[in-house]
Amino acid sequence: MSSRYRAGIVGASGYTGLELVKLIHRHPHLELGWLTGERTAGQTLSQVHPGPWDLPLIPLEEAYARAGQVDAVFLCLPHGASMAAVQRFHRAGLLVIDLSADFRLPDPALYTRWYGVQHTAPELLAQARYGLCELFRETLRGSRLIAVPGCYPTSVNLGLYPLARAGWLGDPVIVDAKSGISGAGRKVQLRYHFVEANENIAPYSPGRRHRHIAEMELVLNRANGPVERRFLFTPHLLPVSRGILSTMYVRVPPDVDESAIWALYRERYAGEPFIHLLPPGQLPSLAHTVHTNRCAIGLIPVDPGPAPGTEYVVAASIDNLLKGASGQAIQCFNIAVGLDETAGLL
Ligand SMILES: NC(=O)c1ccc[n+]([C@@H]2O[C@H](COP(=O)([O-])OP(=O)(O)OC[C@H]3O[C@@H](n4cnc5c(N)ncnc54)[C@H](OP(=O)(O)O)[C@@H]3O)[C@@H](O)[C@H]2O)c1
Numbered sequence: 001m002s003s004r005y006r007a008g009i010v011g012a013s014g015y016t017g018l019e020l021v022k023l024i025h026r027h028p029h030l031e032l033g034w035l036t037g038e039r040t041a042g043q044t045l046s047q048v049h050p051g052p053w054d055l056p057l058i059p060l061e062e063a064y065a066r067a068g069q070v071d072a073v074f075l076c077l078p079h080g081a082s083m084a085a086v087q088r089f090h091r092a093g094l095l096v097i098d099l100s101a102d103f104r105l106p107d108p109a110l111y112t113r114w115y116g117v118q119h120t121a122p123e124l125l126a127q128a129r130y131g132l133c134e135l136f137r138e139t140l141r142g143s144r145l146i147a148v149p150g151c152y153p154t155s156v157n158l159g160l161y162p163l164a165r166a167g168w169l170g171d172p173v174i175v176d177a178k179s180g181i182s183g184a185g186r187k188v189q190l191r192y193h194f195v196e197a198n199e200n201i202a203p204y205s206p207g208r209r210h211r212h213i214a215e216m217e218l219v220l221n222r223a224n225g226p227v228e229r230r231f232l233f234t235p236h237l238l239p240v241s242r243g244i245l246s247t248m249y250v251r252v253p254p255d256v257d258e259s260a261i262w263a264l265y266r267e268r269y270a271g272e273p274f275i276h277l278l279p280p281g282q283l284p285s286l287a288h289t290v291h292t293n294r295c296a297i298g299l300i301p302v303d304p305g306p307a308p309g310t311e312y313v314v315a316a317s318i319d320n321l322l323k324g325a326s327g328q329a330i331q332c333f334n335i336a337v338g339l340d341e342t343a344g345l346l
Helices: 015-025 060-065 082-091 108-115 133-140 151-165 213-220 258-268 322-337
Strands: 005-010 030-036 072-075 095-098 145-147 173-179 231-237 244-251 275-277 295-301 311-318
Touching: 005 015, 005 060, 015 030, 015 322, 030 060, 060 082, 072 082, 072 322, 082 095, 095 322, 108 213, 133 151, 133 322, 145 322, 151 173, 151 213, 151 231, 151 244, 151 258, 151 295, 151 311, 151 322, 173 213, 213 231, 258 295, 311 322
Parallel strands: 005 030, 005 072, 072 095, 095 145, 173 231, 275 295
Antiparallel strands: 173 244, 244 311, 295 311
């Protein structure tokens, strides 16, 4: 590949697709090739999203025929719909970056368990790299198939990895998470209507029902040898357009003090351009990260006072559409082709 690349976007009419259009438009080494829509095919992007995007949306079948016109493809399709498309573009020799869950988990049995589907391209799972850049950067270099992590797991895994890696993350981990409504995509459903969602906050898939738990187990329960740690995870729908805040309750071993925990986080994330460690005593809000590719992390003992004990609150915030999806997808692309990781993202 040259140092200037062309990218196609499958599902450009959706929320993550639109973010990719904007990011690629200002990326110094990337330019837009074709864009696809499904129901919106035949329209221009500016007819679907207000803005200066007078770009045609073509059907997916036409994109297959025009695969040779681009170097890379970003897939922004619903779960399940990506399996066949990834297979086709991978076979056509493109660098494939998939934002759905279809290639995030290594074992076909996990798709049956968490997504209730039979994987139709299991032979590709071993080649797919999990695109959590700060943790798995080395495995992404030169990769041809990258699965961009889910939005909630990005916040939880970045927030807790240093503890898990050190063997200091107790069992269970309790996660109380909140997401803006764009996290559900552009689909029409009653609970996302303004009157239902505005001035309201509602839990969904509480406990151990949400499928993103699979990615937390995958990353954190293997960070320091296999562990059967339980994640009790309750997400909530927040009446804002974008942003995720995950608040996590954890227990560390009795001989570990707060300064040792901070040393661990500072060492792990030293020099990371997209990790913002807040000063001790502060926790992040959505405002720390929305419209950025950053993850802000804060940590505080549960008990105030001189003897903090073993329980801590760790909180992490991200923009679900950027660090939780399209920004991280660009970061993965930059690493895969050997560009400066921050290109187009600062
Ligand atoms: N939203 C987030 O914050 C977020 C974060 C992380 C990961 N993700 C994942 O990223 C993917 C895209 O999410 P999104 O929020 O952008 O979704 P979205 O807004 O619902 O957009 C979906 C896109 O896929 C197209 N599409 C739907 N079904 C299709 C099919 N069968 N064949 C071809 N095209 C089809 C749609 O076209 P039309 O518009 O023409 O119907 C649209 O362009 C999902 O897998 C999602 O889980 C999303």
